[in-house]
Amino acid sequence: MEKDKGLLLVLSGPSGVGKGTVCKALREKMPELIYSVSATTRSARVGEEEGVNYFFKGRDEFQRMIEQDELLEWAEYVGNYYGTPRRFVADxxxxxxxxxxxxxxxGALQVKEKFPEGVFLFLAxxxxxxxxxxxxGRGSESEETIKSRMEMARTExxxxxxxDYVVVNDYIDTACDKIKAIIAAExxxxxxxxxxxxxWILKEV
Amino acid sequence: MEKDKGLLLVLSGPSGVGKGTVCKALREKMPELIYSVSATTRSARVGEEEGVNYFFKGRDEFQRMIEQDELLEWAEYVGNYYGTPRRFVADxxxxxxxxxxxxxxxGALQVKEKFPEGVFLFLAxxxxxxxxxxxxGRGSESEETIKSRMEMARTExxxxxxxDYVVVNDYIDTACDKIKAIIAAExxxxxxxxxxxxxWILKEV
Structure with missing residues (x-):
């Protein structure tokens, strides 16, 4: 039987929820899962390898990638560009x-616009x-603070x-098992x- | 956190594919899974219990259930009615x-019309x-036979x-694991x- 195409799994969620920790644990449990390598304009640090840690690009090259729609998402952070090359994912x-x-x-929402067939997981x-x-908070917050936090929670x-899915990050192992089940089901x-x-039916007619 | 509503899992597929065997194995592995009890107009056999093996109904009562849309699906088989009571599933x-x-x-397609939020598994x-x-066949079949079988396969x-899902019934354990993953993901x-x-957000405002 012919081989299935792979799945793009987008693991996201509010900051501080533990995305990095869960992703790392998941990759250890599922070494067959390929980690999407980002492109960046920042310089390589000692020990970082091209195509493993990042694809290192000049600013002009990165700009060209943005213009030619070669990135599934990108952002600027402390003066450098970071993005997800479409080609690496597609290949x-x-x-x-x-x-x-x-x-x-x-970033996940940008990816969703360009690659809606991805599987989008919200880590909660x-x-x-x-x-x-x-x-x-601890009960000592002003009404205004609470109101603004409430607004943020509502937005989240x-x-x-x-x-597509909500995975609660209660225990890392449990969260990983849930993600594994989602991958299998998808x-x-x-x-x-x-x-x-x-x-097959068409072939035989 | 409030309890989730249960899932209706509909396990179906062409005759002879092994639905019964997989279902039995799955129930052994997942005793928390509740087997939908059918209603029937046939008489109880020795050892069969009302509400466990079947809900035993008179023909008039069964007719009334059909008319009042109390069955997710029903069929007549060798002179007796068989059907899936909506109430048992819903409760x-x-x-x-x-x-x-x-x-x-x-039957699965009837259920899908009445209960589209079910999870429909095709055992292949x-x-x-x-x-x-x-x-x-063995190569000795007439062109007509092959054509008609091809038509049947195409229909299937x-x-x-x-x-929603296609589960290949290669090994019973593997098929059960896949179904477990689907249940978890759903x-x-x-x-x-x-x-x-x-x-929660609404409650607090």
Whole structure:
């Protein structure tokens, strides 16, 4: 039976939720998962390798990549550009391997516009009481502070609506198991399977 | 955090694919999965219990259930009615438990019309070469036979299109693991999670 195309898995969520930790643990458990390598204009640090840690680019080259729509998302951070090269993701998926992209929420939404067939995972804080404490604090906060935090939480939850799955980051192992189940299930989706049967039927007629 | 509503899992596929065997193995591995109890007009056999093996109904009562849309699907088989009572499924799901319904393809499509939020799994034969042998046989079949079998295979594959997932029944354990992953992933879908966060936000305002 022909090989499936890989999945692009986008792991995102509010800052401080533990995306990096979960992503690292997941890659250890699933070495077959390919980590999306970013492009950047910052200089390589000692020990960093081209194509492994980053694709190192000049500013002009990075600008050209933006203009020619070669990035699934990009952002400027402390004077340097960072972005996700579309080519690396597309080539890896075409080879039948799954790609994981760990990224903050704004970047994930950019990716979703350019690559809606990705699987978008929102990593959520352990429970609502944490959300609560982030909003009402220790009880000594002003009404205004609480109101503004509430607004932020509401925005985050509305962003959650753009995702396919919500994974609560209670325990790293549990979160990884859930993500593994999502990857397995996504590969079994009818739209990813039926073409093989259709192709076979057509071939034989 | 409030309890999730259960999932209705509909396990179906062409006859002879091994639905019953997979369903039995899955229930052994996941005793928390509730098996949908059918209603029937046939008489109870020795050892069969009301509400466990079947809900035993008179023909008039069964007719009334059909007319009042109390069945997710029904069919007549060798002079008796068989059907899936909506109430049993709805009550079990409301209690937070997942329900599994093992059923042939025509029944599954009836369920899908009445309960589109179910998760529809198509159990497929181990590989396309089996499909092939079912169609071309041992090479001694007439062109007409092959043509009619091809038509049947095409119909089956078009029915596959109505399902959410395709699970190949190669090894029972593997098929069960895949179904477990699908159940886990379905519970993590954003639409099943976000309402808790939304409700919390509303409550606090």
């Amino acid at each position: 890896t998926l075409a080879s039948g391997k799954d790609v994981i992209l760990e990224i903050e929420v704004q 804080p352990p429970d609502l009481s944490e959300l609560e404490s982030r909003i009402v 939850i509305e962003l959650m609506d753009k995702y 590969h079994l989706k009818k739209d990813r399977q039926i073409h093989k049967y259709r192709k | 079990t799901l409301a209690s937070g438990k997942d329900v599994i319904l093992e059923i042939e393809v025509q 034969p181990p590989d396309l070469s089996e499909l092939e042998s079912r169609i071309v 594959i078009e029915l596959m299109d109505k399902y 519970h993590l879908k954003k639409d099943r999670q976000i309402h808790k966060y939304r409700k």
